[in-house]
Amino acid sequence: MFLDPDSKLAQRLNPILFLLPALSIYIVFAIYPTYSVLEYSFTDWDGINPERNFVGLENYQKLFSDKIFWEAFRNTFVWSGVIIVINVGLGLVIAAMLARVWKARLLIQTCIVLPVVISPMAVATIWRWMYQPTGVINQVLEKIGLGAFATPWLGSPDAVLYALAFAHSWSTIGLSVIIFLAGLQAVDEDLYEAARVDGANPLQSFRYVTLPALRPVTAVVFILTLTQSFKVFDIVWATTQGGPIRFSEILSTYMYKRGALENQYGYGSAIGVALLVIVSIATIIYMQIQNRQDR
Amino acid sequence: MNNFVRISAVATTIAVLPALVYAQSEVVVWVAGEPGQTNVYDDLAATYNAQNSDVTISVVKNSSDLFNPALIPALSAGEGPDLFSFGTGPGQPAALIAGGLVADLTDAYFENDWGSTIPEGIVVQTSSDGKLWAFGNEVETTGMFYNKAIFAENGIEVPTTWAEMEAAVATLQGAGFNTPIGLGAADKWPISHWQSMMFGRYAGPEGIENVLFGDGAWTDAPFVAASAKLQEMGQAGWFGSTPVAIGYGELMDRFWAGEVPMTFTGPWVIGGGAEAAGDRIDDFSVFAFPPFEDGQRIHPTNSIGSGWYIRESSENKEAAIDFMNYMFASQDGRVALLNAGTVPVGPLEEALSEAQMPALAVDIWKTSDDYAANGSVPAFLDTITPGSLTTVSYDGLQALLLDVMTPEVFTAEMQSAWAAAKEAGEIMLPGGIAER
Numbered sequence: 001m002f003l004d005p006d007s008k009l010a011q012r013l014n015p016i017l018f019l020l021p022a023l024s025i026y027i028v029f030a031i032y033p034t035y036s037v038l039e040y041s042f043t044d045w046d047g048i049n050p051e052r053n054f055v056g057l058e059n060y061q062k063l064f065s066d067k068i069f070w071e072a073f074r075n076t077f078v079w080s081g082v083i084i085v086i087n088v089g090l091g092l093v094i095a096a097m098l099a100r101v102w103k104a105r106l107l108i109q110t111c112i113v114l115p116v117v118i119s120p121m122a123v124a125t126i127w128r129w130m131y132q133p134t135g136v137i138n139q140v141l142e143k144i145g146l147g148a149f150a151t152p153w154l155g156s157p158d159a160v161l162y163a164l165a166f167a168h169s170w171s172t173i174g175l176s177v178i179i180f181l182a183g184l185q186a187v188d189e190d191l192y193e194a195a196r197v198d199g200a201n202p203l204q205s206f207r208y209v210t211l212p213a214l215r216p217v218t219a220v221v222f223i224l225t226l227t228q229s230f231k232v233f234d235i236v237w238a239t240t241q242g243g244p245i246r247f248s249e250i251l252s253t254y255m256y257k258r259g260a261l262e263n264q265y266g267y268g269s270a271i272g273v274a275l276l277v278i279v280s281i282a283t284i285i286y287m288q289i290q291n292r293q294d295r
Numbered sequence: 296m297n298n299f300v301r302i303s304a305v306a307t308t309i310a311v312l313p314a315l316v317y318a319q320s321e322v323v324v325w326v327a328g329e330p331g332q333t334n335v336y337d338d339l340a341a342t343y344n345a346q347n348s349d350v351t352i353s354v355v356k357n358s359s360d361l362f363n364p365a366l367i368p369a370l371s372a373g374e375g376p377d378l379f380s381f382g383t384g385p386g387q388p389a390a391l392i393a394g395g396l397v398a399d400l401t402d403a404y405f406e407n408d409w410g411s412t413i414p415e416g417i418v419v420q421t422s423s424d425g426k427l428w429a430f431g432n433e434v435e436t437t438g439m440f441y442n443k444a445i446f447a448e449n450g451i452e453v454p455t456t457w458a459e460m461e462a463a464v465a466t467l468q469g470a471g472f473n474t475p476i477g478l479g480a481a482d483k484w485p486i487s488h489w490q491s492m493m494f495g496r497y498a499g500p501e502g503i504e505n506v507l508f509g510d511g512a513w514t515d516a517p518f519v520a521a522s523a524k525l526q527e528m529g530q531a532g533w534f535g536s537t538p539v540a541i542g543y544g545e546l547m548d549r550f551w552a553g554e555v556p557m558t559f560t561g562p563w564v565i566g567g568g569a570e571a572a573g574d575r576i577d578d579f580s581v582f583a584f585p586p587f588e589d590g591q592r593i594h595p596t597n598s599i600g601s602g603w604y605i606r607e608s609s610e611n612k613e614a615a616i617d618f619m620n621y622m623f624a625s626q627d628g629r630v631a632l633l634n635a636g637t638v639p640v641g642p643l644e645e646a647l648s649e650a651q652m653p654a655l656a657v658d659i660w661k662t663s664d665d666y667a668a669n670g671s672v673p674a675f676l677d678t679i680t681p682g683s684l685t686t687v688s689y690d691g692l693q694a695l696l697l698d699v700m701t702p703e704v705f706t707a708e709m710q711s712a713w714a715a716a717k718e719a720g721e722i723m724l725p726g727g728i729a730e731r
Contacts, residue, residue, distance in 0.1 A: 046390055046394075047367055047368070047371065048367055048370070048371055048390045048391060048393075048394040048396060049390065049393060049394040050371070050394065050395075128542055128545075129545065131540075132540070132541060132542065132545050133535075133536075133537055133540050133541060134549075152536075152537035152539075152540030153540065154481050154539075154540045154542075155480075155481060155537045155538070155539035155540025155541070155697075156537075156540065157697070157699075237360075239481075240481060241360075241482070241483060241689075243481065243483060243539065243689075243690070243693050244481070244539040244540075244693045244697060245690045245693045245694045245697065245699070246690055256364070257686055260363070260364035260367070261363065261364070261682045261685075261686065262681070262682040262683045262686060263367070263390050263682060263721075264683075
């Protein structure tokens, strides 16, 4: 009736059985929706009418001639670039400094991580308020004699994307710091000791010991940050809705406008698929570079 | 014998209880609106539930931004609300109707004598192919809200001509008000209130109808002129130096705090304003924006805020219709709406005799009534045109204010989106319902 637990078949089935609950959830909530989006992207579905017609590659052809798509595409890259620089670069520096701090370390760590648990809509509301022309940021700049840098953050075509990327980084950098900190704890202290004996200063220790030791962790943080930044929607939508005009339009907000607000689910799905492909390519390229360096 | 009675009573209760539970039908109502602005529907549901033990009305409120994206997938899945508020006019509901997602209310119209409540002009906006699809309600208007105290301090009278308006703005700028007229343009949609009013002023009701239901185009001269005037006002700093950086909520906070002397908005702000301004609420009033050009007429902006639709697959259509009757046709419902500053459609004399409308609401409706004879224009073009046109308009209006787009290009982009929507059949052609 039952399989012998020591049999070869049971040994093979065991891991599958253990994986099955999580795999089922993953298939239902990740694989199937992704497949559906891919399927919709080949149709003219309006999201309402039960009828949808197969239109082949029409939606993808439209993408290439859609100047707003390319504006959003460019903005998304700038947006992700800024966030990667802050979350990976600054995150690593903060983590390295925190690793050497013993007094009040827990308090500082908590302060940095706290924004991670705040709802994105709340983050958007806070920053929207701070970025108003009469908001706290401009007031502080005026008070400390840097009034020349005060700007209408959310209304400035030049500043808005960077301002929102900074706000997003503020709310997510804590996660990078925690991952880097965990990685730093795994670095052998003997390596630092050897570097000191060889006469390395702290900067050289960081360059020749910390950075190489953290390469796998950096890859994880990079990919996490990249995927998170590409799929961001809430903070942009709740602050500017992609404005002024389209200066903060990123692919996710454009996808939402076309799909949900203009009832072009087919075309919106094509934008979603494009987003998926872009993230996948960027991730593969980064992994290839990492692997080559490791070799 | 006693045991028999006891056991019978318990058995009967157990048998009947599920039936009682099932007999009570739940009508789920979705309402779009910002927090605090739709509380009246909670009150109406509570009163209705207390009077009707067999029906439970459950009101679900969602912000305007998120309402449609939540509603449409729910309806498409055959679920979602039994009764819901949604846009009207030629653009918005066309896809819902074509998809068979909303119920035909024509029978309800005749059975419940809705004709005595809903004016014909509103039936036209909520019907197509001779069928009524929604109970149009919540008459909305827009007007120039101003701070009487600031006007008095600076010796400004309510402007009635363009020259007086220019003088008032100049005086306020001279008195240190960098933003004489507040405009929360970061949110995009508040600019469309100006657009709707100015398009209406320059083109008149016939000009607007000619585009919506005829062969007119958004590139026609009046719309270009209106766009140019809006841009000119922006360039002259009437809305401050950076209106596109300011959110609507933040702007209204500044208005009620007395930092901004004027703002162009509608009666939905009155409830929140009374809370924000407290005793100073009497410092505020409303006037009709003066004509922009010599010889131009003032056309009040009147729209229905929404239409109330019933889901086609709802099993509680009768109960939903009964709740609509209570809200919009009964004296109790109409008085409750008026007290909350929401104006129901139809004759108001009876309800007004019992209602206690806020003074500001009376002021804004007076400005509308004063010019009613000139013919009204839509207050919210963005709620009656397709989403694709709304996106183009919103972005274009910000571009006008930022001075990076010409009025000609703006109206050409609008027309292009409008023509594409027309070609794609996204525009419903309303026309009233057949007499019986």
